[in-house]
Amino acid sequence: MTAHNRGASVPHFLIAQSELPQEREARRRRAGKSSGETYAATLAQMRPGVATTIVSPTDDDTPTFTAERLARFDAVFLTGSPMHVYDDGPEVRRQLEFMCRVFASGTPSFGSCAGLQIAVAAAGGRVRKMPERMEAGIARRISATEAGRTHPLLAGRPPSWDAAALHGDEVLELPAGATLLASNAVTQVQAAEIRHDGGVFWGVQYHPELALREIAIAIAAQADELLEAGLADSQDDVEARARDIDALHDAPDRRALHWRLGVDGEFAEERLRRREIANFLASLPDLRTD
Known part of the structure; x- marks a missing residue:
């Protein structure tokens, strides 16, 4: 083009x-x-x-x-x-x-x-x-x-x-x-x-x-870096956070996810x-x- x-x-x-x-x-x-x-x-x-x-x-x-x-x-x-x-x-x-x-x-x-x-x-x-730090998932x-x-x-x-x-x-x-x-x-x-x-x-x-799904995929792919930076204690922690953000992609109004992630509509919608x-x-x- x-x-x-x-x-x-x-x-x-x-x-x-x-x-x-x-x-x-x-x-x-x-x-x-x-x-x-x-x-x-x-x-x-x-x-x-x-x-x-x-x-x-x-x-x-x-x-x-x-x-x-x-x-x-x-x-x-x-x-x-x-x-x-x-x-x-x-x-x-x-x-x-x-x-x-x-x-x-x-x-x-x-x-x-x-x-x-x-x-x-x-x-x-x-x-x-x-x-000695990074910002991952949610600023x-x-x-x-x-x-x-x-x-x-x-x-x-x-x-x-x-x-x-x-x-x-x-x-x-x-x-x-x-x-x-x-x-x-x-x-x-x-x-x-x-x-x-x-x-x-x-x-x-x-x-x-x-899209939130892209963020979820990205943080899952960089799990080693998140562990090294001290943002998570285990691979399971990273995977759980990625799952929650991915779920929010499909259900941006789901209050349980808002509470678990500590976000509001500015992030979810x-x-x-x-x-x-x-x-x-x-x-x-x-x-x-x-």
Whole structure:
């Protein structure tokens, strides 16, 4: 699929997935979709009829997307992935160069988890491995900063909320031109806006695009890491948590699961979980900088 002129009746979104080929295939075997395919499915549900193109900037055989070509899209979405943006290598460099061109194109962009970290690093901020901790399954008590309380990205969020999350890296330092929008006790940067080189990026450290079943599959697959981080005492604990989150996917109103997981509708209900993506889509007419 090729880019069309923005402003047409059907919006066209570019989805950049930073997984390596073997990681994409492993995710497809576990969850049925790559991270980019998950984003495409979510956007298609939220905006029926939308056109999407998935690209993998980390791959050495991916054609270069110039700033001029990127400007033809209505928005760019950056997915999560196992990528560590502080590891210098050709895959990371290609991804960061791609994001620099996104900023230069003026096309509004949105990213979750590693997508936020990529935008931070491309704009001059710093990302690190979280020291002796990680956030897995549920990011608890995320709260908006003073700037975040009136920012359209978080419109409709209560003063504190839980979100689907799975990450062992975090933003250490936001770049110049960034605004911190939300934090929690685990990591300072849970949501941010970045303005850089003529472009605007909105991002979150959590995963509004993921179905709860995908979160359940992901934490089950990373049981060893959760045990090493001290988040669970046994494999059985991880499997029990994964089962509860998977069950909540099918029964988001089930009060027993809300009680057992310690969540409310902000986490359980798909429409509320996707709030940041919905807010970004609604704000697109105001975000174009050219």
